[in-house]
Structures are given as C-alpha cells and as structure tokens.
Amino acid sequence: MGAVAALAVAIPLVAAAAIAATGQLLPPRVHDAAAIAAAATTAALTFVLVARTGGPRVVEWFGGWTPRHDNVAIGIDFAVDRFGAGIAALAAVLVTAALVYSWSFFEEGGHFFPVLVLLFLGGMVGFALTGDLFNWFVFFELMGVAAYALTAYQVDETGPIQGAFNFTVTNSIGGFMVLAGIGLLYGRTGALNLAQIGRQLDERPPDGLVVAAFTLVAVGFLVKAAAVPFHWWLADAHAVAPAPVCVLFSGVMVELGVFAFARLYWTAFEGTLGEHDLRPVVLGLGALTALVGAVLCVLQRHLKRLLAYSTISHVGIFLLGVGLLSGDGLAGAGVYALAHGLAKGSLFLVAGILINRHGTPDELLLRGRAVGSRGAALVYAAGGLALVGPPFLGVFLGKSLLEDGALEEGQSWVVVTAIVASVLTAGAVLRAGARIFLGWGVGADPLLSPEPEEVEPLERESPQRTVLVAVAGILVVGSLALGLAPGLAPRAKAGAEQFRDRHAYVDEVLEAKRVEAKPLGGHHTKPESIVLGLVTLGGALAVCAWGLRGHPLPRIAVAPLDRLRALHSGAIGDYVAWMVFGTAALGGLVTLAAR
Amino acid sequence: MTRPARLGLFGVGALGLAALLVRAVGGLHGFGGYPGPYGFVLAQAALGERHAANIVASVVYDYRALDTMGEELILFAAVTGVALLLRQQSPERAARREDAVRSDAVRFFGLGAVGAAALLGLLTIAYGYVTPGGGFQGGVFVAATFALVWAAGSYRLFHHLTPEPLVDLAEGLGAGGFVVIGLVGLIASGSLFENFLPLGTINTLLSGGQIALLNWAAGLEVAAATTLLFAKFLEDVMVPEEEEKPA
Amino acid sequence: MSHAPYVVAAWLFLAGIYGVVTSRNMIHLAVCMAVTQSSTYVLLLAIGYVDGGTAPIYRDIPVGTKVVDPVVPALVLTDIVVSVTLTALVLTLASRAHASKGTMDPDALPELKG
Numbered sequence: 032m033g034a035v036a037a038l039a040v041a042i043p044l045v046a047a048a049a050i051a052a053t054g055q056l057l058p059p060r061v062h063d064a065a066a067i068a069a070a071a072t073t074a075a076l077t078f079v080l081v082a083r084t085g086g087p088r089v090v091e092w093f094g095g096w097t098p099r100h101d102n103v104a105i106g107i108d109f110a111v112d113r114f115g116a117g118i119a120a121l122a123a124v125l126v127t128a129a130l131v132y133s134w135s136f137f138e139e140g141g142h143f144f145p146v147l148v149l150l151f152l153g154g155m156v157g158f159a160l161t162g163d164l165f166n167w168f169v170f171f172e173l174m175g176v177a178a179y180a181l182t183a184y185q186v187d188e189t190g191p192i193q194g195a196f197n198f199t200v201t202n203s204i205g206g207f208m209v210l211a212g213i214g215l216l217y218g219r220t221g222a223l224n225l226a227q228i229g230r231q232l233d234e235r236p237p238d239g240l241v242v243a244a245f246t247l248v249a250v251g252f253l254v255k256a257a258a259v260p261f262h263w264w265l266a267d268a269h270a271v272a273p274a275p276v277c278v279l280f281s282g283v284m285v286e287l288g289v290f291a292f293a294r295l296y297w298t299a300f301e302g303t304l305g306e307h308d309l310r311p312v313v314l315g316l317g318a319l320t321a322l323v324g325a326v327l328c329v330l331q332r333h334l335k336r337l338l339a340y341s342t343i344s345h346v347g348i349f350l351l352g353v354g355l356l357s358g359d360g361l362a363g364a365g366v367y368a369l370a371h372g373l374a375k376g377s378l379f380l381v382a383g384i385l386i387n388r389h390g391t392p393d394e395l396l397l398r399g400r401a402v403g404s405r406g407a408a409l410v411y412a413a414g415g416l417a418l419v420g421p422p423f424l425g426v427f428l429g430k431s432l433l434e435d436g437a438l439e440e441g442q443s444w445v446v447v448t449a450i451v452a453s454v455l456t457a458g459a460v461l462r463a464g465a466r467i468f469l470g471w472g473v474g475a476d477p478l479l480s481p482e483p484e485e486v487e488p489l490e491r492e493s494p495q496r497t498v499l500v501a502v503a504g505i506l507v508v509g510s511l512a513l514g515l516a517p518g519l520a521p522r523a524k525a526g527a528e529q530f531r532d533r534h535a536y537v538d539e540v541l542e543a544k545r546v547e548a549k550p551l552g553g554h555h556t557k558p559e560s561i562v563l564g565l566v567t568l569g570g571a572l573a574v575c576a577w578g579l580r581g582h583p584l585p586r587i588a589v590a591p592l593d594r595l596r597a598l599h600s601g602a603i604g605d606y607v608a609w610m611v612f613g614t615a616a617l618g619g620l621v622t623l624a625a626r
Numbered sequence: 627m628t629r630p631a632r633l634g635l636f637g638v639g640a641l642g643l644a645a646l647l648v649r650a651v652g653g654l655h656g657f658g659g660y661p662g663p664y665g666f667v668l669a670q671a672a673l674g675e676r677h678a679a680n681i682v683a684s685v686v687y688d689y690r691a692l693d694t695m696g697e698e699l700i701l702f703a704a705v706t707g708v709a710l711l712l713r714q715q716s717p718e719r720a721a722r723r724e725d726a727v728r729s730d731a732v733r734f735f736g737l738g739a740v741g742a743a744a745l746l747g748l749l750t751i752a753y754g755y756v757t758p759g760g761g762f763q764g765g766v767f768v769a770a771t772f773a774l775v776w777a778a779g780s781y782r783l784f785h786h787l788t789p790e791p792l793v794d795l796a797e798g799l800g801a802g803g804f805v806v807i808g809l810v811g812l813i814a815s816g817s818l819f820e821n822f823l824p825l826g827t828i829n830t831l832l833s834g835g836q837i838a839l840l841n842w843a844a845g846l847e848v849a850a851a852t853t854l855l856f857a858k859f860l861e862d863v864m865v866p867e868e869e870e871k872p873a
Numbered sequence: 874m875s876h877a878p879y880v881v882a883a884w885l886f887l888a889g890i891y892g893v894v895t896s897r898n899m900i901h902l903a904v905c906m907a908v909t910q911s912s913t914y915v916l917l918l919a920i921g922y923v924d925g926g927t928a929p930i931y932r933d934i935p936v937g938t939k940v941v942d943p944v945v946p947a948l949v950l951t952d953i954v955v956s957v958t959l960t961a962l963v964l965t966l967a968s969r970a971h972a973s974k975g976t977m978d979p980d981a982l983p984e985l986k987g
Contacts, residue, residue, distance in 0.1 A: 037818040044699055045805045051706060052798020055791050093692045094811075095820040103663050105671075107692045143710040150703045157696065165948055169696035172955050176700050179962055180707025186969055193982045196966045200893065200906065203959050207909050210952065211647075211886060214916040218654045221662045223944075239649030246646065598627065601983025603902070604894045605627045608636035611890060615642025622646075629895075636894045640887055647883040656875030658924030665921060665942030672943070673931050681929035681943040682950075690947055697951045704958030711965045757932055762950060829932060848954075855961055862968055 032083055033091025036109045039076040039119065040157045043069050043126075047149035054142040066145030067130045070152060074123035077156065080116035085522070086548040088112045088529070088539045090162070102541040104224035110162030110540050113526035114365055118290050121372050122155040122283045125506075129275035132380055132502045144184070151177035151279065158287055162540055164216065164248075164299075165223045167291070168209050171255070175202050178284065182272040193601060194271035200603050201264040204610060205254030212247035215240055216299075225298045226540035229533055233302030237625045245300050246618040249292055250610075253617075256288025258350060259320040260613035262343050263599060263606035266327075269339035270392070274383020277335060281342040281379060282372035289349045289368070293361065296353075297531050307625045310440075312617070313354030318448045321347025323595070325455035329578065330596055332394045332479040334382045337463060338375065341418070341456040345371050348449045352433045355445065359436030362527035366519060367429025373510035374417035374425060378460065380503035381411045384496065385467065394463045395479070399470030406500040408468035410507055415464055417510040419457040419571045422564040423556075424514040426453075430567075431560035432520060438559075450567055457567070458574020465579060472579035478589065479582075480596060520554035677825040678834035683755035687840040691819035694840070695804055698847055702801040705851045705858075712858045725864065726780035736778020743771040751845035755834045761841045765848025772853050781864045788857055793850050800847025807839050878919035885912035899967035899977040903960050910956045914949045921945030 046069035050062050083089060089111040092098075096106025126148060133144060154173030161167050179202070183195035217223060219240055220231035232241060250261065257265040265285070269277050296304070324344030331337035345367075352364025384407055386392045389400050401407065417425030430449070437445035466472040513519065525548060529535070535546040577583070598605070627635070655661055668689060669681060676684040686694050727733050751764030776784035807819075814822035823835035831838070889909030896902040921942030927934065929943035967977050974981070 033817070034812055037812060041805050041809055041812075041818060044695070045802055045809070047699075048702065048798050048802030048805065051702070052795050052802060054794055054798075091817070093817060093819050094688060095815060095817040096689055099667060099671075103667050105664065105667055106689055143706055146706055147703060147710070150699060150706075153699065154696075165690075165951075166693055166696070169693050169700070169951060172958075173696050173700050173703060176703045176707065176958055176962065180703065180710060183707075183711050183966065183969075186711045187973070190984050192966050192970050192973070193984060196899070196963070196970075196979070196982065199959065199962055199966070200902065203906060204890065204893070204909065206955070207886070207906075207913060210910070210913040211882075211916060213948075214882075214913060214920060215650055215654070217664075217917070217945075218920040221660075221664050223664065238653050239646075240651075240653030243646045243650030600627060602627070603979045603982075604629075604632050604896065607890060607894050608627075608632045608639065610639075611643055611894070612635050612639030615639045615646065618646040619642055632894065636891065640891065644883065644887060647886070648880070651876055651879035651883060654876065654879055654920065657878050657919055658875070658922050660921055660923050660942050662942075665923075665944045668943055669929055669940050673936060679930055679932045681931070681940070682946045685943050685947040686950060690944075693947070693951055697954045700958055701954055704961055708961050708965045711962075711969060758928065758930060760950075762954065852957075859964070859968070 032089045033109070035076050035079050036089055036091050036111050036160055037093070039073055039080065040153055040160070042076070043073050043149040043156070044153040047146045047153065050142050050149070051146045059141065062142045062145050063130065063134050066149055067127060069149055070123060070127040070130055073152060073156065074120065074127055077116055077120035077123050080111055081113060081120050084111055084113045084116050085525070087545040088536070090540055090543070097543070098541050102227070104222060104227050104541065107161070107163040107166045108224065108540060109160040110226070110536065111160050112529050113522070114290065114530050115159045117365065117369065117526070118283065118287060119156045119159040121369060122152060122159065125279055125282045125372065125376050126152045128376065128502050128506055129278050132499055133273070133275045134498070147177045147181050151181065155283060155287060159290065162225050163223055164213055164225055164228065168206065168213060171209060171251070172206055174284065174287070175206065178280065181276045182268045184273050184276070185271065191271040194267040197601070197603055197606060198264045198268040201261070201606055201610065202254055204607060205251040205261070208247045208614065209251030212244045212251070215244040215247070219244070224540070226537045229299045229302055230537050230541070232299065235303055237303045237307065241300070241303055242621050242625050243618060245295070245304065246614060246621055248295055250614045250617060252288045252291040252295065254288070254610065256285050256292060256346050257343050258316055258346055259323045259343070260609045262320065262324070263609060265343055266336045266339040266599065267601060270333055270336050274379050274386070277338070277379040278376040281338065282376040285342060285346055286349065286368045286372060289346060289353060289364070293353045293530070298533055298536055301533050304625060309621065309624050310354055310356055312620045312624055314351060314442065314445060317347045317350030317354050319347070320344070320350060321448055321452035325452040326592065327596065327599070328456045329459045329574070329582070330478060330480055330592060331459070332476070334385065334392045334394055334397070334463060335379070336480070337394070337459055338378055338382060341460060342375060344452045344456045348433070348452060351445050351449055352436065355436050355440050355442065357436050357440055358524055358527045358531060359432055359439060361530060362520070362523040363429050363431070363433030363436055365429070365527065366432060366513065366523045367426050370417060370426040370429055370510045370513040373506045373513070374414045377410055377503040377507035377510070378414040380499060380506070381407050381414070384499050394466055395474065395476065397467045398472065398474060399467070401467045402470050404468065406497070406504070408464070410500055410503045411464045411468065413507040413511060415457060415460045417507060418453070418460060419568050420453065420514065420564060421568040422561045424511050427514040427564050428516070428520055430564070431556060432523065434560060434563060435557065446563070450563060450570070454567055454570035454574055457571035458578060461571060461575040462578035465575060473581040476581045478584065478592065521551040524554065525549065525551050673828065676834055676837065677828045678755040678837050679829050680755045680757065680760070683760055683841065684834065684837055686760065687755070687837040688819070688821060691808065691840060694844065695808060695819070698801050698804050698844060701848065701851045702797065705797065705854050708855055708858050712862050726782070727778060732778055736774060740771055740774055743774055744768060747771055751842065752831065754841045754845070755837050756829055756831065761844030762848050765845040766852055768849040769852035769856060773856055776860065781860060784857070784860070788853055790857070793854050793857070796846055797850035797854060800843050800850055804840060804843040804847065807836060807843060811836065878915060882912045882916040882919065885909070885915060897978050897980065899963065899970060899979055902979060903963040903967065906963065907956055907960055910952065914952060917945045917949050917952070
C-alpha cells in the first residue's frame, strides 16, 4: 500500500517529464491523451488510498529508511490518513476534468499545458500525503511554481502578467516564512519529521520560538489558503488564469492550504499549544475571511473574480470548521470542501465557456447574452444550488456537520457567520447566473467594481461545447450527490478523529504500530439543519433578487464598501505590507493566547 | 493605498515581526552548539551504510532523495514555465543583432577556456559524492560553460551548440530519469528510492550505489535546465520583438 | 555573541521584504526576494554548525572526526534551487511587462483592481 502512495506522486511527475522530453516529436493529441491517462491513473491510485486508510494510516518510508532506535527518523515518510488521501483524490479528479476540458483548448502552447498541470498534480498529491516538514515545503514550492507558470499562460496580454506576478511574489514570501519556521523547528528539535517534531514539542510550554515557528509556517499555509489578510493574490490570479486552471486553484489548491494548517496544528503543535485555547484566534481568522470574502464577492462584476472571492469566503468557513478544534467541525469542513471543490470547479468551467464565447468576463456586459444556452445554464444553476446547500443537496452535509459542531461547542455565532457568508456568496453567484442566462436585472450597477478590460477570445477553433458542458455537468452532479451520500458523514467523522489523534500519528509513524479504527458512529440530520438549509436558500434568493435590482443601499453604506474594494489595488507593495502586518498580528495573538 | 500609508502599515507589521523573530532566535542554541540528533545520526551512520565519502551527497541522493526529486521537478517546472512565457510570438524572426566578440584576445582566451571549464564541470559532477561538489554544482558549471561560449564568442555560436530539441531531451531525461531510478528502486527493493545497486568501495567513483546514478541524472538535468533558461533569456534579448501593438 | 548569525538572518529577512514593499522595478524586486530567501540559508547553516567541526566529507579525514551537520547543506541546496527558479520566473514576468507595457514598475502594472 505504501507503493500506491509513492506511485500516486511518481506517475504524474514521470509522465510530465516524458511528455516534455518528446515534446517536439509527437503530435499534440498524443500529449493530451497521455496526460489524461496519467491523471486518471493517479486518481485511481488515490481512490485506493482512500479506501484503505479507514483504519490504520498508510505509512511509507522512502528509501527504506525506517526510524532508528530511539525513534529518530532519518528518511522521509508519507503518512496517509483518510483526509489526506481524500484531498489528494479531489486534486486528481479535478485535474483529470481540467485536462479533458482543455483537450482542444490550447493549440499554440504545445505540450506546456499538460506538462505543467501534471507537475502541479504531483506537487499537490505529495503535499497532501507527506509527513516530513521539509518535504512539505518542497511540494509546496512545486505546486507553487507550476501554478505561477499556469497563471501567466495567456502571457500576451498584460493582465496575466499582473496576476501571475502578484501570485508569485505573495506565495513565494509565504514559502520563505515556511522556511524560516522550519529552520526554527529544526534548531529546537533536531528533526524534520512531523511526528518526531510533535513528540519533541509535546508537553513543554510554548516559548517564543515555538510561537514564532507556528506563526511563520501557519502564515505560509494561510497565504496558500488565501485567508484574510493574506488573500490579496487570489482574485488577481483567478481573473487571468485560464478557466481549467482556476478550477484547480479554487477547487483544491486553496483547500490544501487549510488542510496543511490543520495538519500542522494537530500533528506538531497540539501537544504544546493545545492547552492554550487557540480557538478564538482561528475562529476570528475564519470569520474575518468568510465575511470579507463574501462582501467582496457581491461587489464584483468580473465573473471569475466573483467566483474567486466566493472561494475566499468559503475558505473562511472551512477555517471556522477547523477552528472549532472539534471532530464534527473538522469533518464538516472536510465534506464542505469536497462538495465546494466540485461545484466551484463546474462553475469555473461554465465561466470559461461564457468568456470564450462572448469575449468578456463582465457580468453586466454579458447580460442576456447566453439566453438559450440551456446546457450551460442548467449546469450553472446546479452549481449555484450546490453552493447554497439546501436540504440534502451539495454542501448541505458538510454545512450541517459544521453547524452541529459549532452548536456542540456553544459557538452559535459561528453558525450565523457561516450562513451570512454563504447567503451572500451564493446570492451573488445566482445573481450573475440570472443576469447572464435569463437576461434579468438592471443594466447598470454603480456598486459593482469598475468595468474590466475586454478579453479577446483565444484564437482557436471553437471547442466541442458539448464536451465542455458535459465535464462541468459531471462535476456538479458529483457535488449535488454529496449532499446525501450515505455513509459519508460517519466516515468523515471517523476520518476527523483519526486526523486529530496525534498520539496515534506518532505511534504509527515512528513505532510502526497499527492503530485500529474506532467503530463508525451514525449521523442523523437534525431538524435544525434542515431549517438552516432552507434559511440559506431563502437568503440566497433574496440576495440574488436584491442584486438584480442594483443593490439599493443607503448612501452611508456605500463608502466603506468602496474603500474595502479599493484596498485591493493590484499593487504588490500593498499586498506584501498587509502580509507582514498580518503575520505580526497573528504572532501577537498566538503569543497572547500562549501565556 | 498611498505610499506613506503602505510604508506605515509595513512599518508597524515589521516591528511586530521583528519582535517575534528576535524572541524566537533567543530560544535557539548558541552558534556552534547544534544539539542533533538528525545530523549526528547521519554523520555517524552514512559512511558505513552508503560508502559515499561525501555525506551530504548521501543525504541528498539517498536518505532524502524524495526532496531532491521534488527539487529537480521544481527546476523542471520553472524552466517549462519560462519557456512557455518567453515563447516568441512571431514565426519569422526579426534580424538578429550582430553581437560577435571582436577582440581577438577575448575570443582566444575565452573560447580556449571553454574546454577547461567543461572538464571542470564534468569532474565536479563525476566526483560529487567523493569530494565536495555534486550534480547540482557541476551542472551549473557546465551550463556556465555554454554561457562562456556566448560571452567570448557570439550568440550564433552559442545557438549552434545548444540546439533546443537536444537540450529539451536532456532535461526531460534528467528529470524523468531521476524519478525512473527511484521507481526501479521501488520495483527492485520495495520502496521508492531504495538503493538497488552494490555499494562499492569508499573513496572511489564506484561507490554509493544509486547515489552515483542519481548524481548524474541531477547533473544532466541541472545543466540542461540552466542552459535552457539562459538560452531563453538570451533569445528574448537577442531576437527583438516585432513592434509593440498599439495600446 | 553566540546568537549573532540568527539576528543577521532576521535582519536580512526583514530587509528583503522591505525591498519588495517599496520596490519600483521588478528586477529589483526579484533581487529583494533573493535576499529574503538568503536569510533562510543563513539561519539553516548557522543552526547546523558544530564548534570545531569540519566538512562532512570523509575523503581524507578519519572516520569519527567531528563534522558539522550534513543535513542542513542538503536543505540549503534545495533552497537555492528554489530561489533560482523563483528569480527566473519573476525576471521572465519583468521582461514580459517591459515588452507589453514599457515599464517594470510593479505599481504601474495593475489593471485589475477591486
């Protein structure tokens, strides 16, 4: 089984190298087919891992270097649990979909696109599965470099340069923070293995070094996750990256940031920081991200930026789930992220179709232009619905698990925040859909962001629209189905318990013990969840209608919204200044909590 | 944000971050007092276990080979990205700038040094696991040799010596080869990057088992990748763009 | 001053980021990023140093001689490669920006706002 984990990383990487090496020699269709085959194989391998990590983790020591006597790890390991395998599977599925979608999308790029996407996949899978801190950084950078290059794909226009540049610089600085944190941890513990670090730090009070190391590495992951105030790069990158690439960014890459943040805490730092309640810090971070993202989402008329801010808001909701520091909260966040990834992916694919067909990403300019595109309209509506999460559809299961978790911990405000955020974002998505596919709504809306520049459609023969819509359709059906997947909730809860169990992690990784799974509990949807799901639906429809009317608002409310939007200036200096401020603030808050 | 506002925000943040960092490094051991255990365990065990005199090489290509694989592929991804982003749009090239070096002395000594430089690079790669050096270091040397050809010769000469299909192939072989060697280890010994070759004698070229192979794969890839990077940037400068499209 | 190297690392880290925040040229910004990353090299190598230790290469020293930590040079090697790749990418974007906009000022780049 360890070989399966190793192959899940090795196959996309070797396929990428092979495609690049034969780049000039073979016709483009062969490359695309080979890439799809590699991605699909990786997906199959990750599904196997998901199936086999229900009980003990799958631990694989590379090079055969198992830990020495007195449990000093000398090699690199993959420590795969259900959540890790699950997010790797999501990555592989979305990559396969993106590659099928772009089968005829890119002509002049040659083989570059599939090569970079496969490298991106390899990076993501490695990032999800690894148990070594420095190896984590290496895959973080692999993911990053491939992503930066993919963002600038349409490099002939200037927009992509700005988007790719901001993405590169902010995430690279995040990477430097991770490195600094790694240095501090290595200096303190003399180890790079997460389990060993966790064991070394365990039971000792957190001092300045531990707090700083946690802050620095966490900030690096939070930049990747686009949490506020590290989120500035995401909208810029999504606006210019090709639609299939956006699917990957919003669908799984930022979720990996949240996953890594959670893994960092529970594996390495819970022993030392667990006594000091970090919940206010993480919940605050989540709430800030959820609300700022939601507000900015509503204020967008650029379709891809709208979806990007919706992603940021959802990251906030996932962080709320993580921040509850409970099994239900974590399980809810995981299932929510899964359904969100598939739905958001399908929405981006439809957006890609729209932008290429009509030459503009502007919601207002697209008004009514897609009336009659029934397939795309249906998929878009389904995607929007999946994000609303009405009872038993789409994100409903994840949401209700999260809500249960919040109410158990007595944090009902979390429920309110999550609902407000999802109402706003879903409403904006539905508003855009109604405007574009039905022609509803006013023609002008001064509250929305200024008009984006025209985007010229890529010069190529028109793609098979049926295939594109079909791919998006498959993703969205998957997302909707997750709302009532039987057995998903108990497995998610069991997976969450496994994720949080740091003693089992150490035992399984360093001492090769096998910790059996606890029996699966049941999950019963509470009536409150159904009510809240209906409330969300109603709220989203209301926001949609309000949006179609042009967002009538009292004058005093408009100015602060404009200020908030103006902060997103596109200038890298502003972004990095905020990142430094955010790091200092987070460090300060963790220091206070750790007293 | 205005520049003063930005600086102010940064200033506040930097003060806080500085405080965080200073408190942190206060908790580190004093310089020279590395407490281990990772480094000590490997320093003691690696020579006996791997027969490679350069312990760092055995860390890079054996104990932590997965990291190196990732690093190879990061380089590969970046070079692919640069090649993608700098791809020339116009199919017909504009006239190249005439840039051949005119000074005979520069050409004589410069191009004369190319052979020595190439040899030095190859030696650095070859003996990388016995003496200081290695695939990465030597690979950069070899790429620098090509740069020397340009600096002491001309772009045309450089371009002739580095045909793109060949360099692409070398890069793919290096990166792919690295992973494939790991996969052979998986099939032969049960774990990715597990050594499957005999370990040989310490202090000779035939030592270290797979370390020697991986060392060369890395050297090939880094040489090709760095050369390609240099070639792309040079092409970008030497072959001017067609007129900018009107704004 | 046994912690001096670490303070140097912290200083470099902040100075590099300051450069990024105030940069008016993308090439300058790429170099500032390299400076920030170099602070991590200093940090890692300083952590791995052992008093009186020599290079961990047993070519001509007897087995059992005190050597410095062999792990951190491996980490720094990876770190340097990452830095090269990031510099290459940022410089590429700078070149493209110059080609299409005639400027390399990061503040003049934004077309997407809000």
